[in-house]
Amino acid sequence: MSSYSLGRRQFLTTAIGVAAAWTQVSGNAAAATSSRNSSVQVWLTDISAKKWVVGQSDVLFRTKSTGNPLTIKVDDSVKYQRIQGFGAAMTDSSAWLINKLSTADRAKLMQKLYAPSKGIGLSLIRTPMGATDFNASGNYSYDDMPAGQTDPTLSDFSVQHDEKYIIPVLRQALAQNPSAKILATPWSPPGWMKTSDSMTGGTLKSDYASTLADYFVKFIKAYDKAGVPISYITPQNEPMGTPSWPGMFLSAYQESALIQEIGQAFAANRISTKILAWDHNWDVPSYPETIFSDPAASQYTAGAGWHIYSGNPMYQTVVHNDFPGKETYITEATGGIWQGDDETAFHDALGTWIIKGMRNWANGVMLWNTALDPKLGPLNSDTNGIPMCRGLVTVDPDSEQVSYNVDYYALAHASRFVKPGAHRIYSNTFGEGSIESVAFLNPDGSKVVIAYNSGSAAKNFSVADGSQSFDYNLNAGDAVTFTYTGGRSGGTPAATNVFDPSHDFTFKSSLGPMTVTYDPALLQYQNAVRTGSELLTYSLPIGASIKTPGTSLSRGKWTATASSSPDWGAASNAIDGDINSRWNLGQGTTSGAWFQIDLGSPTSFNKIVFATGESSSFDYVTKYQIYVSDDGADWGSAVANGSGNIGKIAVTLPARTARYIRVVCAAASGFWWSIAEINVYGSSSGTGSIAAPTAVPKGLQLKTWTSPEGEQVTAVFNGTAGSRSFPVSADGSYTYTLPSGTSAMFTTQKLSGFPAPVFGSLKPKQGIPRAKFTISGSHFGDAQGLGTVRFGKLFAEIDSWSDTSISAYVPSGLAVGTYKVSVNSAGGADAGSASFDVIDLGPALSRTGWTATTSDTSSSNDGPANMLDGDSGTRYSSGTGQYDGLWIQVDMGQTQTFDKILLDSGSNIGDYARSADVYVSANGTDWTKVSSIEDGQRVELISFPTQTARYIKVVNTGNVASNWWSIAELTVYS
Incomplete structure (x- = not known):
C-alpha cells in the first residue's frame, strides 16, 4: 500500500487472554438455533x-x-x-508466520479465523501475486529474470515460491470455509515488463500488456491446479502510487487497455475469474468510472476495489449511483500504531469500514495483513517497508503465542453472523x-x-x-x-x-432491479450550478455529457494567468492548441489556488471544458469552483462547482456574459492541477439554462421525490443497450446524453429556501501571512459548495467548513495592513465581514553560523540544516510520527536577544507540531521554558517576553503518529 504515512500512532495489541471471550460467543450461537422467534440474540x-x-x-x-x-x-x-463476505489478506508475511506455528496451534488459529461455526467465518481472502512490502523473503515475482533479460513467452513462469507456505495456508483456510473466495492482486509484474526494469517504480511497457494478461492466466491455472481457485483479480494494487517497495503506476487509460487484454485472455482460456478495477483509495472515483465507461473494458469488469487511506466511503455510493450494475469491494484497510487506542481502532474498523462501507454498497470488506509479528513485520528486506500496520492477529514466531487484536473482533461482529449470499x-x-x-x-x-x-x-x-x-x-x-x-x-x-434523509430509486433492467440512493451528503460530490433563483446539483458519470447550443469560441485574443505557473508549465500552454503542452500548478493543491483566462472582451458563453489529456491520471483538476467577472477584480459568488475528474471536465452554465473566467481549487489535495487545453463554448444569442428533466424519451426511466426539506430530486436510468439523450432545459437546447447502464440524479433547491448566513466573529483578528484564522457564525452551509472566503480581493485557502464555523488561512505574500475578511455562504449569499490586521514581525536575526540538531531525522535528505538555509523548498523532517519528547534545537553561535520564533512548514499541509514547549538556554545545559504551542498550525508564530540566550529548543508534547514533524524555515525575530 502507498498511504501508511496517514497514521503511525502508538498501539498496544490486545491481550492474549481476551481471545477466550470467543468461547462464550460460540456457546450462545448454539443456543440461538433453539430460541423462540420473538427472541433476539x-x-x-x-x-x-x-x-x-x-x-x-x-x-x-x-x-x-x-x-x-x-x-x-x-x-x-x-x-x-448481495454480500460476499468479510476477510483479510494472506500476505507472504502472514502465511510465513502462520506456518511457523505447531500443527495444533496452526489448526486452532485457522479455525478461529475461517470456520463459520467455531470461528469468525472469514469468507474473503486477498492474496498478493508476488512480493509486497510485507514479505519474509524479499522481492520476487513468478518470472524473475537477470537484469537486461526478458521472457516474453513466460517459459520460466513458476509459483514455486508460494508452494512452500502460502498455498498450503490458503488450502487450509478453504478447508475450514469452503465457501471462501480469494482475490489475487499483483503489487508489480516482473521487472522486465516495466519501464523501470525493476519491481519498484515504473509503468508497464505497452508491448507487454498481452504478456501480462498471459501471466494472470498462468497464475490462475497454477493456483487452481494447487487446489486454490481464484474468484477475483485486480490488475494492479494502488495503480496511482509508486512506493519504495514493489509497485507500478498505471493510468486509468492503461488499466482500461490492460483489462481488455486480460478479459480476452480469460475468455480464450475459459476462466471465470472476475476482474475488479482500480484497487486504490476512495477519493479518485473517476479512475474506475473511466474504465466502466469504456465498453471494450467494461464488459470484462465486474466492479471496483477500494482502499481506505484517503477519502471516505461515500465515494462508493457516488460510483454505484453512476454505474449501479457494478460491484463494490473494500479490498484493503488496516489498523496500525497511528490509531493510539482500542477505541479508535474499533471505530475505524467497525464504524467506518464495515458499517459505513456496507451502507455505501460494499459487497465485501477485506482488511490488510491477517497476521504480523510483535514488531509489525516481517517486512520486505529488499525494500523500505514501514513497521506501522497491525494484523488481525499477532503471531510471535519465537514463543508461538497468538494474540487476537481489535480488528479481529470488529470483523467478527459482521463475519460471524452475516453469511455469504446475504443481502x-x-x-x-x-x-x-x-x-x-x-x-x-x-x-x-x-x-x-x-x-x-x-x-x-x-x-x-x-x-x-x-x-x-x-x-x-x-x-x-x-x-x-x-x-x-x-x-x-x-x-x-x-x-x-423514523429519521432517514435518504431515498431509494429502483429501476428495471435486463440484469434485474437497479437501485440508486439519494443522500443529501452526496451533493458535495456532485456538480452544482446557480440557475436563476435555484441551485441545481447533478451527477455526470464519466461518459455522460451535456450538449449546449453554440460552438467553441475563438481563443485568438485570450490570455491566461494562474496563482502558480512554473516555467515548464506556463498558463499559456492551456490555450495554445497543443494537447501535449500543459499548464501545471507545480505543487500539491491548496484551496484558493486558481487558473484564469481573459477572453479579451465581454463574451457570451454557456460551457467551459478543460482537459488534462490521457497521459496523466495524477495531475487532474480536483474539487473546483467557477467564478466570472467583468473587470477581473470583482468576482462575486461562485456560479458553479464540481468534484473534478480524470480526463475532460465540462462545466455547463446558464448562458452569461463576462470577460474573465477563474477556476479556483476548493480543497487541498496531494495531486497537482494540470490543464492541457481549455475551451469555452457559447452562442451570440446568449439564451438557455440547464434544469432538471421533467420528461424523458421512450426507453429511459425517470422517477422523482420531494424531501421533507423541500429538495426536488429526479433520477433517470438508462436500461437500454445504447446511449440515450434527453432535454435538460425548458427550450430543449441543452441535452443530456446518458450511456447505457448508468443513472443521473438532479437535485433542485430554491435559493430563497437557504437560511440567511450570519458572520459572527473572527479569531484572531491579527496575524501573519499563511496563519490560520477562524470565522464563527451561522447558516454557512454544511459543506463549502459555492461558498468562499475572501481576504480583501484574494481567495483564502479553506481548511475546514461547517454550518457554524470556517477555518481558513491568511493568503501568502500580503503586505502589512488591514484587510476585510468576508464570507459568501454555500448558497452564495453574503454573510458579512470583519477586519484583520497583517502585522509586522520586525527584523529577523541573521542565521549565519547557526547550527541545528534534532532527536530524529528523516533519511531522505531532510536534515536539520534545511530549516536554516533560507530556502522554503527544502525542509527538515523527523522521519517518524510525532511523539512526546521529539525535539529540535538551534545553536545561534552566540548570545542574542529575541522575542519571537517562526516555525514554517512550507508547502506541507500536515506535518507540523500540534503542541510543543519552547525553551531557551545560555549554555545548552540549563533550560528555561518561555512559551508553549497548544493548537499548532502550519505557520506557527511563537511570542514571549524578550529573552537573551544562545540556544533554542522546541520539544513536541503530543503524539500525532499520523504526521511527521517538518520545518522548512525556522526564523527568530528581535
Missing part, C-alpha cells in the same frame, strides 16, 4: 471492560410502537447488494457521533442488525421490525450485533418516528 463488545463480542441474555421483541427518536427501522422487503436490507442510521447501524437478511431467513455507538455518551435506542420493537442501551464506543429469525408482518408499524 445479542453479542456485545464493551471495550472498557475488554469484553469482545460476548454473548448476552436475549432481548424480546414486543408488539408495541416506539417514538424513540433513535429508532432503527428494519425492513427486509427492501433489499440492496443488506433497509435500516436507517444516525451517523457519526450517534448510533450507527446496518442490517442484513441471511440466505436462511435470519436477520442481523449491527449497531455501534460512535458518540461520547451512552445512548438508548430502539429496533423496530414491522409491528414489533425492543429497546437497548449502548455505552459510548461499544457495539452490538443482534440476530433473530421470523417476519414482523401485520399490525400497526412499531416505528412512529
